Amino acid sequence: MATLDLQNIQKSFGDAKVLHDIDLAIRDREFVVFVGPSGCGKSTLLRIIAGLEEATSGKIVIDGQDVSRDHPLDRGISMVFQSYALYPHLSVFENIAFPLRVAKMPEPDLKAKVARAAEILQLTDKLKLKPGQLSGGQRQRVAIGRSIVREPRVFLFDEPLSNLDAALRGDMRVELSQLHWQLDATMVYVTHDQVEAMTMADRIVVLNGGKVEQFGTPMELYHHPATKFVAGFIGQPNMNFLPARVCGTDTAGVAVEVANGPTLTLPVDPEGLTPGDAVEVGIHPEDLTLGDGGMTMKIHVLERLGGQSITHGHLGGTRICAALPGTAPIREAEAVELAVAPSACHLFDARGRVARRRDALALVA
Numbered sequence: 001m002a003t004l005d006l007q008n009i010q011k012s013f014g015d016a017k018v019l020h021d022i023d024l025a026i027r028d029r030e031f032v033v034f035v036g037p038s039g040c041g042k043s044t045l046l047r048i049i050a051g052l053e054e055a056t057s058g059k060i061v062i063d064g065q066d067v068s069r070d071h072p073l074d075r076g077i078s079m080v081f082q083s084y085a086l087y088p089h090l091s092v093f094e095n096i097a098f099p100l101r102v103a104k105m106p107e108p109d110l111k112a113k114v115a116r117a118a119e120i121l122q123l124t125d126k127l128k129l130k131p132g133q134l135s136g137g138q139r140q141r142v143a144i145g146r147s148i149v150r151e152p153r154v155f156l157f158d159e160p161l162s163n164l165d166a167a168l169r170g171d172m173r174v175e176l177s178q179l180h181w182q183l184d185a186t187m188v189y190v191t192h193d194q195v196e197a198m199t200m201a202d203r204i205v206v207l208n209g210g211k212v213e214q215f216g217t218p219m220e221l222y223h224h225p226a227t228k229f230v231a232g233f234i235g236q237p238n239m240n241f242l243p244a245r246v247c248g249t250d251t252a253g254v255a256v257e258v259a260n261g262p263t264l265t266l267p268v269d270p271e272g273l274t275p276g277d278a279v280e281v282g283i284h285p286e287d288l289t290l291g292d293g294g295m296t297m298k299i300h301v302l303e304r305l306g307g308q309s310i311t312h313g314h315l316g317g318t319r320i321c322a323a324l325p326g327t328a329p330i331r332e333a334e335a336v337e338l339a340v341a342p343s344a345c346h347l348f349d350a351r352g353r354v355a356r357r358r359d360a361l362a363l364v365a
């Protein structure tokens with residue numbers, strides 16, 4: 001398998017610049033997910049790695065070798081598309097074998113490789129069928145099988161699960177993670193679904209407007225988002241953002257007065273913040289608890305999921321969501337008192353930049 005370095009990748013379509021200075025070092029055998037909203041440039045970046053699109057400037061380096069000018073077939077890369085791209089008139093066997101036939105591989109080797117891929121993907125009893133006789137998930141597995149037999153240095157996946165229903169997506173997520181583990185391969189995966197990113201990635205690249213907002217492990221992004229954009233994108237339900245004002249800074253951190261809420265001293269780096277500044281306090285719904293913490297939430301909608309009660313409502317004029325225990329004694333249209341530990345709060349300035357948390361500073365040190 002291989003390392004993959006993207007060096008200063010830029011891409012413009014006419015006057016429209018869609019990728020800005022992308023610099024990423026992807027490690028050998030890493031599963032990296034590109035995530036971001038529609039139009040942020042995820043697929044374009046993947047297509048540039050595959051060689052299906054040319055970068056305006058920058059380099060693609062695989063295992064230390066610059067492949068930017070190489071033909072897609074010579075890069076040692078294999079790509080799985082959302083649309084499966086199977087040949088409907090060919091059997092599952094022939095679809096998987098296709099790249100090997102093109103490479104004129106001797107029949108015994110070809111059969112062994114297809115059999116191995118089919119075994120990994122649990123398609124052994126489907127090899128004689130045509131794609132039209134398979135479910136969506138099975139078709140996607142055939143497309144993955146066609147990738148596996150090529151033994152690429154890097155696997156690329158472009159939203160491979162988006163045509164599947166929710167239950168099947170969940171199953172395929174687990175299968176793909178297992179596949180990564182079995183093949184011990186370097187994989188780059190594009191999705192707009194943060195749950196896919198969180199559950200499958202070793203590291204996630206959050207893209208926004210053609211720029212990398214943050215590159216880190218799922219837990220780094222969840223606990224230490226670099227920006228409000230990342231914080232709002234990672235975690236389900238989404239993070240709450242409560243308007244607040246800085247009322248003091250000292251060695252303990254930054255004191256903020258939350259609108260219609262408590263005054264909290266957050267253990268964050270006060271750099272760049274002064275009393276009177278408008279800020280936002282970010283709180284994951286699961287960090288809110290029942291208790292007298294100075295936040296009175298008027299409940300509008302209650303979603304009882306069994307283990308959890310996802311509670312939607314307002315704190316003054318601000319929408320807020322709390323993920324409370326399933327047994328929480330709460331009802332729609334009532335008010336409930338909420339609390340949060342200051343150490344669980346994130347602080348964002350008016351430009352959406354995070355104030356570094358003391359625990360992050362400790363981690364770095």
Ligand SMILES: Nc1ncnc2c1ncn2[C@@H]1O[C@H](COP(=O)(O)OP(=O)(O)OP(=O)(O)O)[C@@H](O)[C@H]1O
Nearest residue numbers: 013016018036037038039040041042043044045192
């Ligand atoms: N061939 C093209 N010509 C002109 N503009 C393009 C072309 N391909 C992509 N773009 C533009 O580049 C930007 C990034 O597109 P891209 O498909 O990479 O986004 P994405 O993050 O993958 O979005 P989605 O999740 O909707 O697929 C978009 O603004 C898109 O309109």
